[in-house]
Amino acid sequence: MAVQLLETWLLKEQEKIQNKYRELNRNPLREPDILFIGDSIVEYYPLQELFLTDKYLVNRGIRGYKTDLLDHHLDAHIFGQVVDKVFLLIGTNDIGKEMPLSETIDHMTSILQEIARLLPLAQIKLLSVLPVNEGAIYKGTVYIRSNQKIQALNQAYRDLAGGMVNVEFIDVFDCLLGADGQLKPAYTTDGLHLTIEGYRVLSERLRKEL
Numbered sequence: 655m656a657v658q659l660l661e662t663w664l665l666k667e668q669e670k671i672q673n674k675y676r677e678l679n680r681n682p683l684r685e686p687d688i689l690f691i692g693d694s695i696v697e698y699y700p701l702q703e704l705f706l707t708d709k710y711l712v713n714r715g716i717r718g719y720k721t722d723l724l725d726h727h728l729d730a731h732i733f734g735q736v737v738d739k740v741f742l743l744i745g746t747n748d749i750g751k752e753m754p755l756s757e758t759i760d761h762m763t764s765i766l767q768e769i770a771r772l773l774p775l776a777q778i779k780l781l782s783v784l785p786v787n788e789g790a791i792y793k794g795t796v797y798i799r800s801n802q803k804i805q806a807l808n809q810a811y812r813d814l815a816g817g818m819v820n821v822e823f824i825d826v827f828d829c830l831l832g833a834d835g836q837l838k839p840a841y842t843t844d845g846l847h848l849t850i851e852g853y854r855v856l857s858e859r860l861r862k863e864l
Contacts, residue, residue: 664718671716672730679733686712688864691731692743693719695784695847704857707864709738720747721761728768737776739864740769745783745807746846749799759810766821778821779863782808785827787837792845799846801835829859
């Protein structure tokens with residue numbers, strides 16, 4: 655019952671954010687140079703503070719997102735006529751909700767094709783799913799996710815991007831690992847989401863991609 659209530663609440667929250675983004679997209683004060691799209695890791699990303707750039711970065715992340723939701727609501731996330739780059743970071747919740755890998759790839763293929771259709775001049779940067787920390791203290795958040803499953807998805811993303819025009823796979827997995835092969839504790843709040851220090855490290859890795 656509690657899980658069902660949480661799922662219902664999350665869907666309502668996602669819908670609110672989708673509607674907010676759609677309204678903002680209709681009358682933007684400025685069109686984006688770069689879009690960041692994805693789940694909560696994107697939504698909570700302090701982009702402007704961590705990327706010192708004159709380019710206009712717009713955050714279109716939504717908590718709890720899986721690839722199917724992004725596929726079905728992509729209109730809330732894509733806008734602008736002169737977008738230079740689109741960064742995509744999504745997939746950890748597909749694993750957390752036990753979505754089959756083939757379904758994730760089907761949705762991601764659809765997402766990439768539609769972005770390319772809507773923004774034919776934009777470079778699409780498909781980021782690897784970030785590592786988790788599988789330590790016992792994080793089990794409640796990390797749940798069934800594992801770095802082995804994440805790397806299997808990342809390899810599938812790499813293969814997918816390799817066969818598409820204007821799509822580049824960007825591997826950021828290793829930059830967040832500790833010596834034990836897990837997401838470094840200093841970089842995470844709960845084994846899954848990033849601390850500001852974690853975002854700083856990720857930003858250093860991505861800076862050259864902007």
